[in-house]
Amino acid sequence: MRASGRVIFWLLSAVCSLSRSRTATLGSVRDLDAMLGPQQFRGVANFSTFLLDRSSGVLFLGARDAILAVDTNNLTKPPRTIVWDVPEEKRKSCVAKGKTEGDCNNYLRLLEFLGNGWIYVCGTYAFDPQCAFLNMSSFSLERGEDGGVRMETGKGKCPFEPSQHYTAVMAGGILYTAATSNFLGTLFDISRATGQEQERIRTERSINWLSDPEFVSSVFIQQDEDNNPQGEDNKIYFFFTEVAKEYDLYTKVKVPRVARVCKSDVGGMKTLQRRWTTFLKAQLVCEDRASGQRYNILTDVYTKQHTSGDPSSTHFYGLFTSQWEHEELSAVCVYSLADISKVMDGPFKELKKTCENWINPEPVPTPRPGQCLNSALRAEGFESSLKLPDKVLTFMRDHPLMENNVIAAPLLVRRGITYTKVAVTRTTTGSDDDQRNAATVLHLGTDRGELHRVLVVGHITTLLQEIPLFSAQEPVNNILLHKGQALVGSPLSLARVGAEGCSLYPSCEVCARARPLGCVWRAKEGACGPGMTEPIQGQEVEDALKLCDSGEGRCSPVLRELRVSVGLHVLLPCVQVSTRPCTWEHPPHRHTRQHHSDLEVTVTEESLGTYTCLCQEGGPEGKEESPVCRRASYHLTLEGPSAGGAMAMAGGRHLLAIYMLCFILGVALGGFLLYFLSRRRVIGQRHPDHSLSSEKGQDLLGSSATPQSPSSGSLLSEGFPLTEKRGNGTLLLTHQHGNGNGGHHGNAGYANNANCNVQTAASAVNGLKLHVQEMVTDERRGGERERRRPEGGQGDEEDEGLGEGLGGIEEELAGFALFKLPAPLAQCEESSI
Structure with missing residues (x-):
C-alpha cells in the first residue's frame, strides 16, 4: 500500500512538471544528407586529419591509433579500419617522462599522397613521431622483414604532441612542413622534410624568423607554364600567428603572418647552409576601417582559385579572432595572391636596433634577397x-620581414560565435572577368558542432543557414567540398551536407540576393530554384527583391501585440538576414538581454511598450552608412500571460495555481494513505513487552510510543527534508523549507556509547522522517578517555541534552499546520561496544 502511494505521488509530480513552460528558439534549416557517428566508427575517435581521393570518393581519416577509409558515395557502407597503435613498453616510457596516458598514443596527424597508389602517414607515436606507408589498393601499411610496420622517423614531419599547431603540404612528391622539432615543443621549423638529404633545409633558429608561432595552413602554388613568361619558380606559402618582435609593448602582441619559400631553394654555400635563402614573411591585416577594430589571431585559411586553371587568381580566405576581445568573435578576410606578391617585392623592415634609436636601413644588395x-x-x-x-x-638572414602589410577589410564579422573552419564555393555568371556578378558562399564550422552558410554578393552578406550537425562538445575541425557536397568532420563524427545549388536559399529575400547565380524564387512552390533565363545585368538583385514583397514591405514589419504578465521572460525573435549586427529600440526602463539578434525581456511595469529590431543590410565593406531595415516590431501590454507568438521562457501565475493544486492533492492523498497505514501498524505492534530501555527515554517518548523501522518511508519526507550538519561533537538537524526560507535547528550532545543510531519516524499525517546518525570518529583512546570520566551525573547530562534537542525539534515542528497530530519518536538503540 505504501508503495502504491509513492507511485501515485510521483505520478502527480510528473503531471505537474508537464505544465512547465519551455524556451523556443528560431528553428534552423537542416540539410543533412547522411551522418556517421561513434557507433558506426566502432569506438575509433579523435579524428584530426582528412584526405580525400577525389577520383574514387574515398575519404581517409587519421584518428587515434587508427586510420579509416570511408566511401563518401555510400556512407551506409561500414568504414575500413587499420590499427596502428603504440607498444605497451613505449607507452609506459612516455608516461614515465611526465606525459599523460591520453597523450601517449599514436595520433595520426599527417596523410598525404605520395603517388603511385601510396599515402604517406605520420603519427605522434607516444611523443616519438613516426611515419609509415599506406597502400591504397590493399588498404594496408607496408610491412618490414620482421612482419612489423615499416616505419621511419617523423621528427620535423609530424608534431610530438597531439594538440600542437601544425601544417604540411606535398609539392611534387616532396613534403614541406611547419611543426615543432623537439620533445619539449620549444623549437619551431618550416622545413623541406623529405627528398634528398642534402636538400632538406629549414628556417634559421632566430626569433626574427619565427617567434613562438602557431601554424595554421600551407599551400603549394604551381605556376602554369603557358602563363609564366618570366620562368618564375613555384612557391609554397605558410600561414601562422606569431608573437611580433617589431612592437615595443609590455604585453605580447600576436600578429598573423604569411611566409613564402621557393621550391628550388637548396640553401647557401657558406652563409645559410641548409637554411632557406628565400624565406620572406609579411603581416596580414584584417581591419574594419569604420570601427578601427583589428582581428589579429589567425585560426584557419582556405585557398580558392577564382578562375579555374589560373594560379594568379588565387585568393586566401582567412578566419580570424581577436586577442583583445573577451567575448566570442569571428571575422573573415580575403587576400589575393597578387597583393601578397606585391608586398613580398616591396621594402624590407629593418629589425636591427641600438639602445634607443632605430639605425639606418641597409641598402638592398643585388640580386634582390629572397627572390625566387x-x-x-x-x-x-x-x-x-x-x-x-x-x-x-x-x-636575407637579417631581414626576413617585409615593411608593408597585406591589408583587407572583413567580409564577415559575427559576435557571440567562434568559427573554427572555413570553406568557400564561388559562382560567377557571364564572363569570368566580370567579378561584379560573382557570388561567394562561406561554409563556416563552429566550436559547437554547427555549420553556418553565408552568402556574399558584392558588399552585401546574407546569413543563409545555421545547421546543427554534432553535439555542442564536438567542434567542427574539417570541411571538405566535393561534388556539390560538404564533408564536415568533428573529433567523433562525420556528416555529409549539400553545399551548392539554389536550394540553399530558404526565403524569397535571400534567394533574390542569389539572383546573380541564376536563382529565382518560385512563390507557388515556396522554394528557390534555378531560373530559366539569364539574370539581367546590373539591377537583377534589386528587381528580384521588389518581387518578394516590394522594398518598403520588407522593412515595414507588422506590429504584433503581445499580452504578457509581470514576471514573464519573453523571447522576441528577429530574423537576422545580414551578418552585420542587429539592434533594438525599446522602452528606457527595461530589463533585457540580447541573444544574437533575438531579445529576451523580463516583464515589469516599466518594460511595457514597443520593441523594434533594426538590422543593417550592407556588409562591412559597404558604404559608411549602410541601409537599416526594421525586421520585427512588438508591443508588450499587461494583461494575460499569453506571449502571442513570442516564446515564453518562464511560467506565469496560472502555473503557480496548477502547482498549488497538485501539491494539495498530493498532500491529501498521501496523508490519507499514511494515516490508514499507521493505524494498522499501531494495532499490530501493541505488545506489553514493548518498553523503552531507560526511564529518560520513556519520559521523552511517552508510553504510547511505537517504534518505526528505519525503512518506513514517508511520502512527504521528500517535500520537507531534514539535513545533517556536523560540528565539533555536535549534530545539527536543519529543517529546510521548499521555498528556501530559514530553518529550525536542534542540538544533540555526545552519548555514552561509541555508536548510537538515533532514528526518528514522523507521524502518519506529516510523513516526516528524521535520520539522526551520530558517528564518533575519534581514535579508540578518545573513547577510552570518555569511559574513564566520573559517573556522577555526566551521562545523565548528555542524555538530557539529547532529549532536549529532539524534544525541541518536536515542539517546533508542531507549530506547523501540517504537524498537529502526535508524532512518536523511535528509541535510541545503544551499542554494546
Missing part, C-alpha cells in the same frame, strides 16, 4: 641558390 629563381637570374649565372653572394644571404 627565374629566367633573368639564370641568364646571369645564378642557376641555384648555392651561387648567391654572401652579402645577399647575410641581408
